Amino acid sequence: MRIYEPMDTLAALDRFLADPGIAASVTARRVIPARPADLVPIPGWLHPSLHTALRTRGLSGLYRHQAEAMDALRQGEDVAIVTPTASGKSLCYDLPVLQSVLDDPSSRALYLFPTKALSQDQLAGLRELAGSAGMELSAAVYDGDTPAPIRSVIRSAGQVVVTNPDMLHSAILPHHTKWFQLFEQLRYVVVDEAHTYRGVFGSHVADVLRRLARICAHYGARPRMVVCSATVGNPRQLAETLTGRQVRVIDRNGAPQGERHVVVLRPPISDPRTGARSGAGGLAKRAALSFLRAGRQTIVFGRSRVAVELLLTGLREALREGRGPLGRIRGYRGGYLPLERRAIEAGLRSGQVLGVVSTNALELGIDIGRLDAAVLAGYPGSIAATWQQIGRAGRRRDVSVAVLVAGAGAVDQYVAAHPDYLFESSPEEARLDPDNLHVLLAHLRAATFELPFDPGERFGPDPADDLLAFLAEEGHVRQAEDGRWYWASENFPASEISLRAASPENVVIIDTGGARPRVIGEVDLFSAPTLVHQNAIYLHESRQFHVDRLEWAERKAYVHPVDVEHYTQAQLAVTLKPLETFAEAPLAAGARVHGEVMVSTLATIYKKLRLETHENLGWGRIHLPETELHTTAHWLAVDPAALMGWTRAELDAALVGAGRALQTVGSVLLMSDPRDLGMVAQIRSPHAERPVIYLYETVPGGVGLAPRLFERHAELVGGARELVGACPCDSGCPACTGPRDERGGDSKRSAERLLGLLEREPAERSPAQAA
Amino acid sequence: MMDPSTAVTVPLLALRARRIDRLRDSGGIGKHHPPAIATTRPADTAAALGGALLPGSGGRVVVIDASGPLPLPRDALVRLPDPIEPGRPLVCLDTETTGLGTSAGTLPFLIGLGVWDGDRFSVRQLLLPDHAAEPEFLAAVRDAIPPDAWLVTYNGRSFDWPLMVARFRLHHHPPPAHAGHLDLLPLARQLWRHRLPDARLCSVEAGVCGVVREADLPGALIPERYFAYLRHGRAESLLEVVRHNRQDVASLARLLLALSRCLDPQAWPAEVHPGDLHGLGRAYVRRRRYTEALTCFEAALATALPPSFLPTQEADPWQVPLSQRAAVDRARTLARMGRHDEAARVWAEIASQGDRLAALAWIQVAKRREHHDGDPTSALAAAGRAAELALRGRAAGNPVPWVERDLYRRLPRLRAAAARGVRAAAGRALPGVA
Structure with a gap:
């Protein structure tokens, strides 16, 4: 048999699955049927030049969602467009923006993208469209790389300004008087890739957009907002929280899609004693090889830079033995130079590049054309991201294939064991909370700096006077004789806010590996002991850095880049004290509560764990002071009466096991990074005098995860019980109740019992009501 | 979803109030300043x-007037x-602000405007006593700047x-119209910086006008004085700012007076430092006014002081003497005016003196010999002299990198050209042998 043999994608998949070793690992194979294009005629009101531009591109009509978006915008509505990658979202806003420039050359538009690479990509697309319409368009990227002489030209004459939230926050809004031409004539604000604006970052971005709205109002403009997002569970809420406006949601995707086969694989158990499974790398490599040898264009997603490099090396070696097309396999990740990346993107579009191994850098809307197969080495962390990555394979007419290989972690295992979760449930909700007090106060400072506040003026849904009075105590804000609140400080508040961190006090991470030290990022103080303690491996844009030392008093961590096959995990001694109850509801055997807590954390030791298998490679001590975090939490308290007859050991195992399962399901439900949700189990809570499981947000003040868990209690506890019950292990494993401790015991059975208790609503209420 | 019949929830704003209290208690952000109340x-x-309320400002803007001859x-x-016609009104303008930078949160609260009335100079200072009065304050500033005036500022x-x-x-107002803007900072750098420690206004007025301020308030303290005034309303904290x-x-x-003296050729030989003249010449060059520039350079050369006499502030042992720098600028200016033969003579003269800038001059001589005279061999000789000087400079710990970079390319090219020239000459001499 020739190893390298061109064949169609489906045949390659069948051959791969025919191997009995592989077949045993398949937990699901689904076929998503083809969908034809839903085309509508190009609207007659569109400017003739734009008709020409569309015709030169060979377009005789628009997809339904494009036409709907344009109609809504024309009627003055704000829109949220929620369709998958490569469904032609850019046209939804590019056409109306060009139309407004054709109608009135003084009109302006502002585009926001989360990354610089996307900004450049989208600008190129917009210019091309304007070019084929024969337009003279002044459009430019305004970011940290824009040379100073060009900046003033963009400020005064840029019809379309393409930038990112950080730049808007720190360079444009505080200098709005230099941008008055833009703000006076601003007709459109485009917020693309909005699903990336979640968590702390999203909360900041929503507040930056509140500031933008104030400035626009000051200059008499009320631009229409265009929010674009990949599929999320709560598009309306996301768009409305971000923009503070009511939006029309447009989610009927009119782009055509060929038939698509999706396969979920779970690697076999490698250590029957602990129940641990092999990592995703091996199976992912084999899957990718079958498609590459068949000559099919394939993208492989790894979860870190190191994983990408390992996969790339492995694939090239295998192809060398089999005389495969190894020269046409490329890597792609954040650290590559822009030119190199452009070349790979072009190679993918032309077919010159056959295979690419990428981090999630290729998940966003960079144009790489459409490929035959996508192989996901590890669950990307959310349903939405999974479909984004799967969407990279998808010919308009031919069949495409996606293979998801689960990793060894708990969330991965949950998804592999419950493939319905992936196919049937709606994607996760993007949570953000612009009213997080830390975030809100920070942006209120910046907003006051930009323009004084009128008495009773709202910032977000509520008047800001109470907060401004607090800032006045602090001395940075002053209420003048006209009752308005003015900035009264030498400080430049925008420079004190990082959009990536919640509290103003951050630890700066400095890379000393280059010719001169360079700041690569920040972590908030509370996370610093776990993320950047001495000898930690810190991940930044999928790159690994070794922390050489952490200067706690100076708030600085010194790192240098490394390539190692392990990561570090800090062990924490956590104590938690409830401060206040916001909402409480009874359960049959206890209560569930949403409230504010104080979490004190002391990092004690760290473990070195192998990347793929999470195998323990060693440990070290951490010497750092205790940190305190005020945050929101969702907690479950159990009535001691319901636990009659339980031994102490059973209860211990049950609380920790159930807590771990709740933590896993919680982060799956809420589309959050598992690190965003911490868990503490107390056998006798000093506050409640009864056993309590706390799930708390690890961001100061929280971003709205805890209240959502409170609301979705039934799904949370039901999911956790199901996770533990359905797990094929016999007495608990890393995939359900967490790593087993030395004492042994049946944490699985105990946890399941406890979760069963917590699931029951109060007896007097009927099940129908409880749902 | 939550069932309202069983769930107990706290209203959001009450929640926010309690969170603010906790923040205040934990000292995380608040510093327990008494709340700011407008008491000014x-x-x-x-x-x-010692001022008055500005008429027409509704009693909301404070004005302080002073004048003297x-x-x-x-x-x-x-x-x-950049010439200013004699008829133009001049408005000297200086602001005191709540911070550096020109972003939206920086507030100019005190603006001094100085104008001449015959031989008298009067200073009108406008003070903003409260944020709320800014519209009247800005109107007063606009009134003080005639549309045909030139602004005179420092930075x-x-x-x-x-x-x-x-x-x-x-x-939402257009900025006041004015005919021109003379910023004295770049001129001060060009004319006087060579004999001053830095170009801050106080250094320049001390070094050029001989004025030394006593007990002057450092600029960095000014914002805090104003904030203090806003907090407690006592104007005494502003006395020093005013x-x-x-x-x-x-x-x-x-400074304008000192500048006008520099600009007067009658005063040059006796009263004006040759270094100032050299700087003025360079300022003219920037505006492409080569005739005036040349006059300045020649005057500077005519009155050049011996190097030992030059009060150089930088104590730089490698400082090139003024006479050489002025000579080089003279040669360059001549070339820019198209007077290439004269420029060549000046370059040759500088080169022959063998001083610090001789390497540079030899390169110019090499260029002239190569391109104008068509003589690569003698050009190579000149470039060789330059290389010799550059090497000597490096050995003495004083390398001139850009000269070295230039020679790195020029020498091989000239060597090749000279070799070709020799062969070509040989070819011409013996036509049969080629």
Whole structure:
């Protein structure tokens, strides 16, 4: 048999699955049927030049969602467009923006993208469209790389300004008087890739957009907002929280899609004693090889830079033995130079590049054309991201294939064991909370700096006077004789806010590996002991850095880049004290509560764990002071009466096991990074005098995860019980109740019992009501 | 979803209030300043500062007037690199602000405006007693600047004026019209920096006008004085700020006077430092006014002092003597004017003196010999002299990298050209042998 043999994608998949070793690992194979294009005629009101531009591109009509978006915008509505990658979202806003420039050359538009690479990509697309319409368009990227002489030209004459939230926050809004031409004539604000604006970052971005709205109002403009997002569970809420406006949601995707086969694989158990499974790398490599040898264009997603490099090396070696097309396999990740990346993107579009191994850098809307197969080495962390990555394979007419290989972690295992979760449930909700007090106060400072506040003026849904009075105590804000609140400080508040961190006090991470030290990022103080303690491996844009030392008093961590096959995990001694109850509801055997807590954390030791298998490679001590975090939490308290007859050991195992399962399901439900949700189990809570499981947000003040868990209690506890019950292990494993401790015991059975208790609503209420 | 019949929830704003309290208690952000209350009274402020309430401002803007004799020979200003016609009103402007930078949160709260009335110089200072009075304050500033006036500032092109423009924009007004803007900072750098420790206004007024301020308030303390005034309303904390600003405006007038003296050729040989003349020449070059520039360089050369006499502030042992720098600029200016033969003679002269800039001059000689005379062999010789000097400089620990970079390319090219020239000459001499 020739190893390298061109064949169609489906045949390659069948051959791969025919191997009995592989077949045993398949937990699901689904076929998503083809969908034809839903085309509508190009609207007659569109400017003739734009008709020409569309015709030169060979377009005789628009997809339904494009036409709907344009109609809504024309009627003055704000829109949220929620369709998958490569469904032609850019046209939804590019056409109306060009139309407004054709109608009135003084009109302006502002585009926001989360990354610089996307900004450049989208600008190129917009210019091309304007070019084929024969337009003279002044459009430019305004970011940290824009040379100073060009900046003033963009400020005064840029019809379309393409930038990112950080730049808007720190360079444009505080200098709005230099941008008055833009703000006076601003007709459109485009917020693309909005699903990336979640968590702390999203909360900041929503507040930056509140500031933008104030400035626009000051200059008499009320631009229409265009929010674009990949599929999320709560598009309306996301768009409305971000923009503070009511939006029309447009989610009927009119782009055509060929038939698509999706396969979920779970690697076999490698250590029957602990129940641990092999990592995703091996199976992912084999899957990718079958498609590459068949000559099919394939993208492989790894979860870190190191994983990408390992996969790339492995694939090239295998192809060398089999005389495969190894020269046409490329890597792609954040650290590559822009030119190199452009070349790979072009190679993918032309077919010159056959295979690419990428981090999630290729998940966003960079144009790489459409490929035959996508192989996901590890669950990307959310349903939405999974479909984004799967969407990279998808010919308009031919069949495409996606293979998801689960990793060894708990969330991965949950998804592999419950493939319905992936196919049937709606994607996760993007949570953000612009009213997080830390975030809100920070942006209120910046907003006051930009323009004084009128008495009773709202910032977000509520008047800001109470907060401004607090800032006045602090001395940075002053209420003048006209009752308005003015900035009264030498400080430049925008420079004190990082959009990536919640509290103003951050630890700066400095890379000393280059010719001169360079700041690569920040972590908030509370996370610093776990993320950047001495000898930690810190991940930044999928790159690994070794922390050489952490200067706690100076708030600085010194790192240098490394390539190692392990990561570090800090062990924490956590104590938690409830401060206040916001909402409480009874359960049959206890209560569930949403409230504010104080979490004190002391990092004690760290473990070195192998990347793929999470195998323990060693440990070290951490010497750092205790940190305190005020945050929101969702907690479950159990009535001691319901636990009659339980031994102490059973209860211990049950609380920790159930807590771990709740933590896993919680982060799956809420589309959050598992690190965003911490868990503490107390056998006798000093506050409640009864056993309590706390799930708390690890961001100061929280971003709205805890209240959502409170609301979705039934799904949370039901999911956790199901996770533990359905797990094929016999007495608990890393995939359900967490790593087993030395004492042994049946944490699985105990946890399941406890979760069963917590699931029951109060007896007097009927099940129908409880749902 | 939550069932409202069983769930107990706290109203959001009450929640926010309690969170603010916790934040206050934990000391995480708040510092327990007493709440800021507007207590500034314009009339009291005016009285304390020896000023008055500005008529027409609704009693909301404080004005402080002062004047004194300061005759300014206006005719000389026509000879500025950017000339000011004699009839133009001049407005010396200086602002005191709540911070650096020209973004929207920086507030100019005290603006000094100095104008000439015959031989008298009068300074009008406008003070903003409360944020709320800014519209009247800006109107007063606009009234003080006639549309045909020239502004005279120190660093005003990049700071004071853009900041004023920002304030007017913020209040939806176009900035006041004016005919021109003379920023003295770049001129001070060019003319006087060579004999001063730095180009800050106080250094320049001390070094050029001989004015030394006593007990002057450091600029860095000014914002805090104003914030303190806003907090407790006592205008005494502004006394020193007002005095500082008045002195700044007066310094602008004195610098203008010193500048006009520099611009007067009658004064040159006796009163003007040759280094100042050299700087003035370079300022003219920037505006492509080569005739005036040449006059300056030649005057500087004519009055050049011996190097030992030059009061160089930088104590730089490698400082090139003024006479050489002026000579080089003279040669360059001649070349720019198209007087290449004269330029070549000056370059040759500098080269032959073998001083610090001789390497540079030899390169110019090499260029002339190669391109004008068509003689690569003698050009190579000149470049060789340059290389020799550059090497000597490096050995003495004083390398001139850009000369070395130039020679790195020039020498091989000239060697090749010279070799070709020799062969070509040989070919011409023996036609049969080729």
